[in-house]
Each structure stands twice: as C-alpha cells, then as structure tokens.
Amino acid sequence: xxxxxxxxxxxxxxxxxxxxxxxxxxxxxxxxxxxxxxxxxxxxxxxxxxxxxxxxxxxxxxxxxxxxxxxxxxxxxxxxxxxxxxxxxxxxxxxxxxxxxxxxxxxxxxxxxxxxxxxxxxxxxxxxxxxxxxxxxxxxxxxxxxxxxxxxxxxxxxxxxxxxxxxxxxxxxxxxxxxxxxxxxxxxxxxxxxxxxxxxxxxxxxxxxxxxxxxxxxxxxxxxxxxxxxxxxxxxxxxxxxxxxxxxxxxxxxxxxxxxxxxxxxxxxxxxxxxxxxxxxxxxxxxxxxxxxxxxxxxxxxxxxxxxxxxxxxxxxxxxxxxxxxxxxxxxxxxxxxxxxxxxxxxxxxxxxxxxxxxxxxxxxxxxxxxxxxxxxxxxxxxxxxxxxxxxxxxxxxxxxxxxxxxxxxxxxxxxxxxxxxxxxxxxxxxxxxxxxxxxxxxxxxxxxxxxxx
Amino acid sequence: xxxxxxxxxxxxxxxxxxxxxxxxxxxxxxxxxxxxxxxxxxxxxxxxxxxxxxxxxxxxxxxxxxxxxxxxxxxxxxxxxxxxxxxxxxxxxxxxxxxxxxxxxxxxxxxxxxxxxxxxxxxxxxxxxxxxxxxxxxxxxxxxxxxxxxxxxxxxxxxxxxxxxxxxxxxxxxxxxxxxxxxxxxxxxxxxxxxxxxxxxxxxxxxxxxxxxxxxxxxxxxxxxxxxxxxxxxxxxxxxxxxxxxxxxxxxxxxxxxxxxxxxxxxxxxxxxxxxxxxxxxxxxxxxxxxxxxxxxxxxxxxxxxxxxxxxxxxxxxxxxxxxxxxxxxxxxx
Numbered sequence: 070x071x072x073x074x075x076x077x078x079x080x081x082x083x084x085x086x087x088x089x090x091x092x093x094x095x096x097x098x099x100x101x102x103x104x105x106x107x108x109x110x111x112x113x114x115x116x117x118x119x120x121x122x123x124x125x126x127x128x129x130x131x132x133x134x135x136x137x138x139x140x141x142x143x144x145x146x147x148x149x150x151x152x153x154x155x156x157x158x159x160x161x162x163x164x165x166x167x168x169x170x171x172x173x174x175x176x177x178x179x180x181x182x183x184x185x186x187x188x189x190x191x192x193x194x195x196x197x198x199x200x201x202x203x204x205x206x207x208x209x210x211x212x213x214x215x216x217x218x219x220x221x222x223x224x225x226x227x228x229x230x231x232x233x234x235x236x237x238x239x240x241x242x243x244x245x246x247x248x249x250x251x252x253x254x255x256x257x258x259x260x261x262x263x264x265x266x267x268x269x270x271x272x273x274x275x276x277x278x279x280x281x282x283x284x285x286x287x288x289x290x291x292x293x294x295x296x297x298x299x300x301x302x303x304x305x306x307x308x309x310x311x312x313x314x315x316x317x318x319x320x321x322x323x324x325x326x327x328x329x330x331x332x333x334x335x336x337x338x339x340x341x342x343x344x345x346x347x348x349x350x351x352x353x354x355x356x357x358x359x360x361x362x363x364x365x366x367x368x369x370x371x372x373x374x375x376x377x378x379x380x381x382x383x384x385x386x387x388x389x390x391x392x393x394x395x396x397x398x399x400x401x402x403x404x405x406x407x408x409x410x411x412x413x414x415x416x417x418x419x420x421x422x423x424x425x426x427x428x429x430x431x432x433x434x435x436x437x438x439x440x441x442x443x444x445x446x447x448x449x450x451x452x453x454x455x456x457x458x459x460x461x462x463x464x465x466x467x468x469x470x471x472x473x474x475x476x477x478x479x480x481x482x483x484x485x486x487x488x489x490x491x492x493x494x495x496x497x498x499x500x501x502x503x504x505x506x507x508x509x510x511x512x513x514x515x516x517x518x519x520x521x522x523x
Numbered sequence: 524x525x526x527x528x529x530x531x532x533x534x535x536x537x538x539x540x541x542x543x544x545x546x547x548x549x550x551x552x553x554x555x556x557x558x559x560x561x562x563x564x565x566x567x568x569x570x571x572x573x574x575x576x577x578x579x580x581x582x583x584x585x586x587x588x589x590x591x592x593x594x595x596x597x598x599x600x601x602x603x604x605x606x607x608x609x610x611x612x613x614x615x616x617x618x619x620x621x622x623x624x625x626x627x628x629x630x631x632x633x634x635x636x637x638x639x640x641x642x643x644x645x646x647x648x649x650x651x652x653x654x655x656x657x658x659x660x661x662x663x664x665x666x667x668x669x670x671x672x673x674x675x676x677x678x679x680x681x682x683x684x685x686x687x688x689x690x691x692x693x694x695x696x697x698x699x700x701x702x703x704x705x706x707x708x709x710x711x712x713x714x715x716x717x718x719x720x721x722x723x724x725x726x727x728x729x730x731x732x733x734x735x736x737x738x739x740x741x742x743x744x745x746x747x748x749x750x751x752x753x754x755x756x757x758x759x760x761x762x763x764x765x766x767x768x769x770x771x772x773x774x775x776x777x778x779x780x781x782x783x784x785x786x787x788x789x790x791x792x793x794x795x796x797x798x799x800x801x802x803x804x805x806x807x808x809x810x811x812x813x814x815x816x817x818x819x820x821x822x823x824x825x826x827x828x829x830x831x832x833x834x835x836x837x838x839x840x841x842x843x844x845x846x847x848x849x850x851x852x853x854x855x856x857x
Contacts, residue, residue: 140841149832168841
C-alpha cells in the first residue's frame, strides 16, 4: 500500500494562522491602549497646566500704573504630583520678562496668545509647556501679559509605565486566551476529519457501504465522492463475482461435453496408439477442468471471505456428504475414503466455503495417494472443530512445508500429477476467514497429513 | 576644645576667603573625607547628631557652618560645589533649590512622601511657630492663647507693650518670611496683628536666637512667630518665660536637608542624610536636641506647611514685592 504524500499539516496551518492573528490583535490592542493612555494622560496634565495658567493670568492687574501678578497659592499647589514634578514659569509683559525663571523664552511672538501646548526640555528634563496670555486694560492703555508655565513629566511617565505594563499584561492574557480558544477551535474543526479517517480505517477491506454518519457541510463533497467511488468499486466487484459465476458455468459445461465425447470416442477407437492419444486428451481436459474449478473456487473464496455467511452447521455431516459425492471419483482411481471421528461436530461457518476447502484437500489426497490405498478423514469436535485428512502418498517435502500454501506453488514431487497448486491455498484462505488454521505434516508411518482446525 | 576654637578663629580671620559665619565648627578633623554642611540651625542643636555620626563614621570629618536662611540660600546658589549639604528651616527656599536642580536625588532613604520632595529634599523636624511671652508683663491678667487674644491684650495696654514687642524682619529672615506668608494665607487675623504690633513700634529681628535673648533679658515682653524649638530650649531655665502655641491656627515648619548635586562625596553625604533622618525618628534624651518629625505615614500633623511646589509662590519677585510692601505698610508706620 502506498503512503499518502504529506505536504504540510492542516492542523498546524490552522493553529499558526489563528495564533498569528491573535498575536497581531494582542499587539494592536497593546499599542492602541498605550497610545490612547498617552493621549489621555497628556490631556490630564495639559488641563491642569491650563487651569494653573488661567488662574495666574487671572491674578494679573494694573495697580498704581504698573502690572502686578499676584500668583495664587493654589496655582502651583494644583501642579503637585505624586512624583514631585518640578515646575518652571515666567511672566512677561508685552514680551518683556517680568518675573519667574529668567532663562525661559516664549516660543510665540506677539501680544495675544491663545493657550498653546508644546513639549520641550528644561535643565535636561523633558517638560510640557503651556503658553498663554491675557490682555488687561489700564488707564495707560492696553497691556498683554504672557505666561509660560512648564512642568516635568515624571508622574506622567510613571503613569505611562504603569499603563504600558498593564496593557502588556492585558495583551498577554488576551493572547493566551486566544491561543487556548484557537487550539480548541482547531481540535473542533479537525475532529470530524479524524472521525471520518478512523471510520474509514476501521472498516474491513471489503466493506464498501456508503458512509451514513453526518459530517460538516465542507466535508460533504469529500464523503459524497468517497461514497460514489466505493459504489463504483462495489459494482465492479459484484460484476466480477457475477462474471466468475458465469465463467464457471461457461467453462465447465463445454469441458464436460468435450470430455464425454472424448470418452465416447475412446470406446470406438480400436487402435492402441489412437486410444493412448485420446486418453492423453481426456487427461488434459481433466486437468483444465480441475484448474478452472480451482481458480473459480479461489476467486469465490476471496470474495466470500469478507462477508462470510455464518450459519450453524455440522462439520461431520458436511464431511460425510462430501465423501459420498466424491466416492465415485475415488472408485475410478481405486481409492477408498474412510471417515472417522465424532458423529456430530457443531460449528458456525460458511457451508460453501468449507465444502470447497475440504473438497480441495480430499482432491489433493486422492491425487497423491497411490492406487489401492485408503484416505483417512477424521472429524473431531474437541478441543476445536477439526478435520484431518491423511493419504498414504509420498508426503510433503520436509523443506517446503512452510511455503506450500502460497498460490500456484506445488510440491517438487508433484511434477507428474494434475493440479494447479491452488488446493492448499484455498484451504488456508477458508481457514483464515473462519479464524482457524491449517497445519501440514508428514505422518510418521508415511503419507501427508493436513489438519484444518477452527 | 578651647584650643580648637582659637585655632578655628585664627583660621577664619587669616583666611582670605574668610566669610562671616555665625558659627563654624569642625567635627572629627582627622577624617579623610570631609563634608561641608551649610546650615541655618545653631550648632548646639546639631552637635549631638553630628557627634553620633562621626562616631560611626570615623573616616568622615564634618565642617558645620551656620548662617541665616536667606544668606544660606544665596551662598549655596553662588557656589553649590563648595557645600555638600544644605540644611535650612526656610522650606520655600530649600524647595526652590531642589526645583532648580541643585539637589542630588538620593535613593535608598525611606521617608514618607509628605516629608520628602523628589527624594532629594528631606524634612526631619516638626517645629511650630510660637508666641513667647514674659509672664511678668501679664501679671494678674490671663495669658493670651491665640492671635486674637494677643491683639486684644496688646490693644488694651499699649503703654506696657510699646517698643517691647518683637517679631521677625521678614525682609531679612527667610524663615520669618515663610511664617508670615503662611500666616497670611491662613487668616486675616495676621494682618490685624501686624498692624497692632506695628502701631506699638515693633522690634524687628533677623533670627529667633536674638529675639529670645532679648525676651529673656527683659528688653521685650512679647515675641511673635518664634521657633518653638529655640524657645523651649531657653524656657527650661527661665521661669518667667511662657511659650504659647496659638490655638486658632498653628503654623508648623519642617526643617529640611538636601545634598548638593555637585558634592564631591555623594556617598558620605547620602550616609549623613540617612543618619539624620534615622536620628530624628528615634527618641533621644540629649539636650538641646532638635524636635523630631511628627506625623504618620499618611501625613504630617495639622498645620504643617506642605512640602509642595506652591511654596515657590511667595518667592515670585512680584508676589514677594507685593507682600513686603503690604507688610511694611502694616508694620512700619510712620
């Protein structure tokens, strides 16, 4: 039997695809959560910076002709963070530094600035900067007060680290769950395929019934094709069986006719050399007839063996009936068939096959047994139903006992005997089909001995 | 010891860079590693702590320099590389030093979040601002227990108190400025009190020490917003001194320490700070000593000035100018 060519694995492909998809989704999830968290956290810081800047600008006023900025205590207090972020600020009047950290510079020029956020670096630390302004009108005219407020981002980065860690854990958990689910999904998907495979494997080689159990829609075409293939095979096989039955009939009948004509001719032919020729002809016809019969027997057994008809039969009765039928042929060869043993041997089996097997074995015995000898057939019930056939011929060549049952193989000493070499093979097949065995040995007092046990 | 003092005095006067320190003392001069501490705390309060430190670290010599809080801030900013540790009672100035990047981050010092900032600035005492009174001036009268009661007492007998009420000159004293600004945040009573004190021709002081000296010696009879720790140290030996914790709202300062970012001995400085923090959290019977840090893991005791960036608010030049103008307006009446 040829092994199937394997190219990849459906299960692996499915698992890899699902796992890859899950990994990609988990990664996207982590990135999305992180970027969203960064945005939210940054918005939070920006909102506080804006509130602080607004309250500082709100405290600006013109007193006695000069600009006063009375920074509210809360303006800086609200910028307290768990990470104790540093903060820097500078107040400008019309772009001129007024108070705060002298080194800071406005990024925007001009008087009236809307609140604007930007990222920057101060004293080597990343900071978030807001710039905002407010216009106040005094008696001397209009004044623009600008404020730059900057805060380091330690708390923000701590928050982001925490969120990133949580998101990574979340993503990992998601991936793990998805992996488990994909394994389960793969198992569920591959399951029906495995079940179908198992049910195909479990079947006997001749079981060609269509598959009935339900399969998923995607597998239906496969099962349909399989069923139709088996249907065709079944048809072909039954046609072969029919053909064999037909052939048996068609070959045997003309051969029988030819043989009776030849015998009739033998009666009329006077000349000894002509009689000899006709006898040889009859012998050849016998050989052909026997070979055809054995071939047909063997073919039939091959077909029947797989759907054995198991009936209650009596092996002893079967053997006696068979010897009665074969008695005339034995007489012709001056042989006698003796049946001994138990009167009743019950067993279950296929009557036709058993008859075939026994007939072939007795046939063999008659063929090798010398004239005037006895063929002993012993039927016993215990310990197993068993039939032993013994002739008084030359016996089996000792070195060939093991290989004799192969098809078309004949013993070396059978050179002058009619036979196709199928007899033992047929008996072995029948024994095997019934769960039995065949044993060949030579009797100590001479002659071949075949034991068929079930 | 006397020899050492003479030696130090000689060194101080002979040195070209001789600066005018209020006090200067070297502990364990044999130590190979030297730590230079600039502090606003009188040496007497710190000596036991430093002695204990050099006892465990014989390799380290500690030079302890004392000056006022404003001067300290200025000197430290001018030359951060020449000091290893700055210790001051002016929380706002210290916080601003830290915010401006002068302080070194110290890992491995476990301290509650409310008592440290950026793991760089460490608070180690809780010291309330108190009113110190001379009992003799209140003979037969109730001792005022709150700012409001003090206002009434002062108003009732201006002839007794004229020229005999003292408080910080907030223009000179960083700690005085911190107390004044925090008082002004808490209640309008502060301004009324300032006006009353101003009307009595207040005596203004740069430092707690001098104010208490004048009080014990009878030159003044009321001192407002004095450091409780200093007052308590003196009152032990003076029966006529009464220390009053204002019952309306307390203002409590935390003394803070930081290690200069440009220190040459960061490891010794870190050990000193760890020692300082640990020393202040254990009870000691040595006197005079600094009061310990008070509060739980959750927070400081009520009325403690929070260690937060808002402390920088009153250091804003415009805000400061405005506050001082208002203060002068109230206190210095022409």
